Amino acid sequence: MKAVHFGAGNIGRGFIGAILQQSGYEVTFIDVNDEVIDRLNQDGKYEVVLADETKESFVVNGVNGINSKENPVAAAAAVAEADIVTASVGPHVLPFIAPVIAKGLSERQAGVSVNVIACENMIGGSDQLKEEVEKHLSPEDAERVFAQAGFPNSAVDRIVPIQHHDNPLTIEVERYFEWVIETTGLKGEQPVLKGALFVENLVPFIERKLLTVNTGHASIAYNGLLKGYKTVKEAMDDPEMIHLLEGVLEETSIFLTGKFDLDKSEHQTYVKKIIERYRNPYISDGLDRVGRAPLRKLSAGDRLTYPAVGLSNHVEPVNLEKTIAAALRFNITEDPEAVQLQEWIKQDGPAAALEKASGIEAGSEMSNRIIGYYQQSN
Incomplete structure (x- = not known):
């Protein structure tokens, strides 16, 4: 064959x-x-x-x-x-x-x-x-x-x-x-x-993976870089990072188990397995690489905005919003999308840049909360 x-x-x-x-x-x-x-x-x-x-x-x-x-x-x-x-x-x-x-x-x-x-x-x-x-x-x-x-x-x-x-x-x-x-x-x-x-x-499997593995990775990358970490291992050695990661995955779990009627116990086992994978010191990656292509990762159907918006009518997705705010700070000159994002922020301000990248309307309650977290992280 x-x-x-x-x-x-x-x-x-x-x-x-x-x-x-x-x-x-x-x-x-x-x-x-x-x-x-x-x-x-x-x-x-x-x-x-x-x-x-x-x-x-x-x-x-x-x-x-x-x-x-x-x-x-x-x-x-x-x-x-x-x-x-x-x-x-x-x-x-x-x-x-x-x-x-x-x-x-x-x-x-x-x-x-x-x-x-x-x-x-x-x-x-x-x-x-x-x-x-x-x-x-x-x-x-x-x-x-x-x-x-x-x-x-x-x-x-x-x-x-x-x-x-x-x-x-x-x-x-x-x-x-x-x-x-x-x-x-x-x-x-x-x-x-x-x-x-x-x-x-396939849809439940794709979204389960995207909103657990990839959303979790994004949380570690963007929030870890804000604290000066360079690798996944460094970020995962910080209890504060783990607490934020667990909060992000709790929010995506609410979204996923509600949308697809997944067994909550089985899904939590899956989430724990994913977190343990992040702890593996042999696969620690650079946070700048994990966070690359922020415009794609902030886009409406992707790992951060999609679950945050989907949850917003039921709960306030605090941890996802903090991660979105951290993503707006992603400034790696070797990444064309990061350069574009920072140009938008410089030209039009963070709220307008967020709307252009994610579709989250400037002036909306969610946008205002995210920009508040963004300003706090300066």
């Missing part, structure tokens, strides 16, 4: 690519990083190390790579022959891989189904990728392609810390992972993927 995975980065090699290989697939990674692609073709394997006290490791064999920038024809041909196509390139990069996927799908043998799964930290990633692919197909080709190509949405969760190794292919990941795939978008037989969970309705 053949798998094509777009994105030979940390998640691609340490998570999705590893599962594909363990599930019996020969994996072709498609990327534009010359060093990584050349090394994949040279070695045909790489090592994955578990980020805990055991330092257990395993080798992912039978892999190769294609540089889609230098050889888009070969990349499309690989898609045309694949039994499954996956991607972990980042939400903003999906439009750039779509042309190659569209060409590859249009060249596939008639009647041979395939599933294309976007493994991104976003809601509806495969839906978005399908929309981008359709832009590069004629109406006739689109009808034929989508009749045999499924785009099931998925939710993924695995923390990969910042790391440096002598071998650029070696990757260290946490032991825990979750890959949930929605069956309604599948075409043909359900693929065999070791450790993946297939469900009829």
